[in-house]
Amino acid sequence: MSPDVSTGVSTDVCALDALVPERGAAALVDGAQVALFRLADDTVLAVQNRDPFCGANVLARGIVGSVGDTPTVTSPMHKQVWDLRTGACLDTGGKVPVAGSVDLATWAVEVRDGRVVVTHV
């Protein structure tokens, strides 16, 4: 469902201050829906916004947390959990995705001069 995205292109998305710590925000990056998460230490991580288990674009609205030292997001739909750094699904809740992988696509994020820049990898 996601449009083709060219890799390696960087997009200036928003100011770091536009992101609430430990709360996600959705962004359009080259036509793709991306979920951005600003952690407590101001690191920003990005994964696909689409929840593979229900197909809705909602992951940016999930709760940010941790499993051990791993930063995570939990789907607001049915509470599956993913590693925000790798996109790996840590808890499927016993469900199977409507299509594709249980894991999430990730984007590289840099914070430059107070701006959040996202690059598809």
Place this chain on the structure above:
Amino acid sequence: MRTAPPVTLGRVVVVGAGMVAHRLVAGLLDRAPDDGWHVTVLGDEPWVPYDRVHLSELVTAARTPDDLALDPHVWDDPRTTLLVGDAVARLDRDAQTVTTRGGRVVEYDQLVLATGSWAWTPRTEGTDLPGVFRYRTLDDLEAMRAWVADRSAVLGRPLRGAVVGGGVLGLEAAAALQSLGASATVVEFADHLMNVQLDAGGGEALRVLVDDLGMDVRTSIACTGLAAAPDGSVATMRLSDDDEIPADVVVFSTGVRPRDRLARESGLAIGERGGVVVGATCRTSDPAVWAIGECASFDGECTGLVAPGNAMADVVVDRLLGGPRLYTPAPEGTKLKGVGVDAASFGDVFGLTPGALEVTFTDPVARTYRKLVVSDDARTLLGGVFVGDAALYPQLRPMLGRPLGADPSAFLAPEGGAPELGGDLPDDVVVCSCTNVTAGTVREAVTEHGCTTVGEVKACTKAGTVCGSCVPVVTKLVNAQLEASGIEVSRAMCEHFAMPRAELYALVSAGELRTFSEIVAAHGTGRGCAVCKPVVAGILSSLRAGHVLSRDHAPLQDTNDHVMANLQKDGTYSVIPRVPGGEITPEKLMAIGAVASEFGLYTRITGAQRIGMFGARIDQLPAIWQRLIDAGFESGQAYGKSLRAVKSCVGSAWCRFGVRDSVGMGILLENRYRGLRTPHKFKVGVSGCARECAEARGKDVGVIATANGWNVYVGGNGGANPRHADLLAEDLSDDELVAVVDRFLAFYVRHGDRLQRTAPFVADYPGGIDELRAILVDDAQGIAADLEAEIAAHVGDYRDEWAEALDDPDKLDRFAAFVNAPGTADPDLAYTPLRGQVRPARPGEPAHHDPRVARTLEVTR
């Protein structure tokens, strides 16, 4: 373990459809083979077997006949047949048939007589007058209730009632008359109330308490006749002291006699004082005929309680299956219920055992009387009497005939000195006499059957499911066994907090920390998760520490609370404004119509008497809500762990049966508790009369109007695990009702577990509803004022969340669909038509991204 079926099982016929008949059938279904037999139960009353023990609750607790029905699922089993409303008229033991009054002939291989008792009335002039009742069956109570309503309408004043018989049932009948709005005089032939169960001291203490209830008690007095008013209805009662008292309604509760006519007429052996003679096998003089319960005479005695009848039913089940079980009469205990005063006793109440010692503690200030009867060495418990405070009864009754383990006077000490009992009871002690369950069986439920809560143990063993008085002891046993078995379920909320919600609430409430980072640093570990963060947000909100939308709390909230709407399957939300009492003006209806039409929202009446609009995009929520607020709406918190709605019936404003303004009370309660954050969502119902059209007892808090005020019930639920709410308090004024509900909700906020609805909260609370009543109604812990203050503070601080969000531009950022493209909507949303409206489209379906267009699409499916 199943016993091999003997050849004898075949066609089992049970005459009588009461509690012990039900017990017998349930026992057969539990133990007998899957097929090859059939049981037919014949009852003369037109009801499925019901809980006669709690009959008074029909009147005093606004229960319905359905509430009282004993587990009706047994009648769904193909191996059972229940025929009610047709009495058995003849028993032909040669042909092995019974014939009903309606002419039905039923053949049996095994016949069980469970015909029970009939209520005896003295042969006194006037006992057949209209307005004179007995107190035995559902029909008796329904007739009495109807009489009180009709007769007081005819007379244009409350009725003056009289009850003949001051035993347990007589006092229940008097309380029932009072709750129907009549006065009650109790006439007792003996020299004190409950003279079979209480000694003179206990009887006198009970009289003082009963006087306080407004009952007029006359002891050592007999009823010598009844006289009629000119219209033929009963009007006065003559007494043996030549006094005459007004009596517009009369109830005789003067004892029961075994119903043994069938047995007599068919030539079975009958006891000297009536009853079908049985031995320890419960067989009668005919090997194919058994008798159980109150119609059976064992050792020349008939019983009047359900527990021995249940024990007999268990014996017959075992015997029919070839087992060796024998009936042994167990010492009986009695507890007064539903009257509003405590009185209970067990064992050798009168100290008749040779050498028995009596230790008595009378407190005229606290109005309690407690007596223990012990053996001559003061070690073995022989009996007990408790009036005014029966808390010791369930603890001590199982110890009957056993060493007390402490000085008897220690148990009677006025304050808290009583040694703890319960956890270490021997395995063979019967803790639940109604269902004959031992301490060992309760322990096995934990060790062998994996039960981890009192509720599970009750379901598994049936202990505590009849009269409920043993639940405190069962609770102690279960907890002690869980600890001993090391099965302690982890109480950790998640990997970040090692304690359950209630403990975290207490810590946060007692401390100064008001942000998640501070709280997790002090009391937990890591950065939290989707389990603990919303809990902390809810706790902070309950403590009124900042708005649910404040920036500090924003990262903690589920998306529902974060955007104040309820997430739907496609990522859009539902919008449900508050409609208190379901009462809505035509203008507001039109406003909802206009908004739904303009934004293309799917519209539906919800189950909570309000209107839901579905399919609102996150970026549309502020504009939708601005329109709704301009039209006078506010948030309905349909998204929160908070009050959803107060459902009410139309009540006395319009309904010809309504006795109180249920809509008005519903609105008052809804506006009081709106926005209050709780461990889980909660629902309230208010019914304007006992017909209960608002289904209030299926709610977390149920309020039912009576002639005397409001009754309040707590812990009800519909859904997957339906539970009727338990009666917490009765006959409350408006203010008293609000105070009790305030206390209950504040207590639930303090002590509820994460996502624990009030149904399991109430069911599992140690000591159950009785303990909750002591705390919340009688203020046993002295916290009522604090609890009320917490709710008062909530009410004072309440502001509409949506109005506040719209007033603060900072809070509107969160509604942008994309942080870098605020004007753009999610391009993947698509809708397909559904019955003139829309729903989210599945891949491949005809669809349009704009629901206003989608609803007009032509689709052939």
